Amino acid sequence: MLEISGFKVFPEAVSFAVQEKMLGAIRKVVESAPLFRPQTPWGKPMSVQMTSAGRYGWVTDRRGYRYETAHPVTKEPWPPIPEVILQVWQTHAAGAPAPDSCLINFYDQKARMGLHQDKDEADFTYPVVSVSLGDPAVFRMGGMERKAPTRSITLSSGDVVVIGGEARLAYHGIDRIKYAGSPLLPADLFPGGGRVNITLRRVDP
16 A cells, blocks of 8 residues: 555555456446536536446536436436445445445546545545546645645556545546556447546545
């Protein structure tokens, strides 16, 4: 385990076999909760596509950033969080209540995620647990203010990051995706390579 600016990074925490099971479970989630490209409150489309599982899904549009209990397009409830993904929370957030939201972000080679805080949850004592699948990504970690100094690390498929404690409200983001021809991601989902990021969160207090 590496600890960088309060972020706990667990390299190769998820085996390739379990990663494959996760991707299969995500396929089923996407079948009932299709990927969508959200817009920021300023009307700009995000470069990532996303969906969710669990009681809540994270959404953004002209009304702002928030959690909702239904898919913004289908208006149907989000599907349950797959058990194979819940096991990561049980390992890395032992003792915390079960997550009620699983945000799934799909990054193609051009997608980015600017520096941001995860602050739409009710209780910041619970961590955010993140799993990387597919091509490597340059993950940037900052401080409590957007202009604080940052450090970067490359996250590979199977790496887990726990954002909790002093880093729970720290700024972080994805600078770029590094094409590596990951054998995990099928061409029908990622014809040019890419990355799936899973983040488990506790929304309710």
